[in-house]
Amino acid sequence: MSHTAHIPSHRKPRRSASKLALRAGVAGGVLSTIAVAGAAGPANAEPVTETIEMPTLGALDAELASAVSASAEASQQEALDLSLRAQEDAAYKKAAQEAKKAKAEADRKAEAERAEKAREEARERASRTAERTTLSASASSDSSGRSSFSGETQVASGSAAAIVAFARAQVGDAYVSGGTGPNSWDCSGLVQAAYRQAGIDLPRVSSSQSSMGTSVSLSNLQPGDILYWGSRSGSYHVAIYVGGGMYVGAQNPSTGVVERSLDWDTPSGAVRIL
Template sequence: MSHTAHIPSHRKPRRSASKLALRAGVAGGVLSTIAVAGAAGPANAEPVTETIEMPTLGSLDTELASAVSASAEAAKQEALDLSLKAQEDAAIAKAAKEAKKAKAEADRKAEAAKAEAERAEKARAEAQERASRTEARTTLSTSSSGSSSSSSSQVATGSAAAIVAFARAQIGDAYVMGGTGPNSWDCSGLVQAAYRQAGIDLPRVSGSQSSMGTSVSLSNLQPGDILYWGSRSGSYHVAIYVGGGKYVGAQNPSTGVVERSLDWDMPSGAVRIR
């Protein structure tokens, strides 16, 4: 017999292996249970059981799908908002461009209408001027035909003769603005010098010269009368009537002092200073 056969063992009783029961309803989604039994107690002791609810894969899939769907919906809404904003911006830009184009067209039409009105007014004024000159020519022609002998044989006498003689003596001289002789003249400078030969002092400028004396009709002219163009108090050109339907005047830098027919440039009126 062994010497140790009856020696009682001092080891603690070896615990039985803990029981771990895991029931995971992976496919079916049931509750999983973990049962832990302690082996330290008596053999017939009740096992301690703890139940833990674990999420199922089916539940995780559902939540993940819901989150993905919500994210996709938000991205879709954001894209839609951006698209609408882009459309609004494009519509605003198009409207502004069309408004600018319409304004430019309206301005162009207004300018064209203004220019047309100015042309019409100018044409009307020119037509009135032509009509006035035609009427004057007709009156002068009628008067001349009624007394052709006296018109063609108008002879300057007295002071008028001196005025006409001086004016004709300057034919061919140059025209110079502000000229008062002896070899260059402007229109009023020539008239002033011619009248000085008759002992008559006249103002220097054409507007003042035509304002003096007595107004006479173009159909009743006499040699030595002053012809004017423009209004009587605001004439811009003067010359001397020399008889026979003609006048002598310092016209412009191109022609100088010349003798012309009244028909070449019909004057606006005449004055007599004697």
């Protein structure tokens, strides 16, 4: 016999895996049933049965849909709240800007009203000042018998206008004894320069200037007349009448050239050269 001839095995044939699993499952089930029955109590006790319901796939889908819906509603509500807050913030910002603009406009109007009121008060003060000046120039005769001064507005013309304009243009200049301009004067130097504007040459000193022309009353003065203090032939001071009860003269070192009312320093007389 060949050494490769088939020799029957003495081993038992293997059972298939599926049959073993089946037998094991049956055995396990029998043993489990016996164990449960033994633990339940006496043989005559009725077995306890309990049904455990497992959720179905449909129920899970419904709960999931409900949760998703609730989440969507919450997100929508949050978005709505954010939108409302944004609208409220925008409305507040707009209201604040409008209030600021309204306040600025109110302040501007109030400032304009204050400025207009100040201008009106200034006009009233100027008017009262002019009235007082006119009243002051219209003084009546006093106990010494001096004549009253006319406060009526008088407009200079021709040569008189040139003399008055020049004299008033020097108001504010300094007084210097012997001064003949252009920025400092004494009384007769100013009168001489003013009359030169009308083409008239006057003497240099006050006493000679007051001796010229025709003597006129202080109540009948005209712009351009020469006022003097002291006697006509021996005057120590002269000035130019500019109308409205006012005169311009180089008074003294402390005042310089000024425009004053006749009542401030009443002259002794006047002469008319024009």
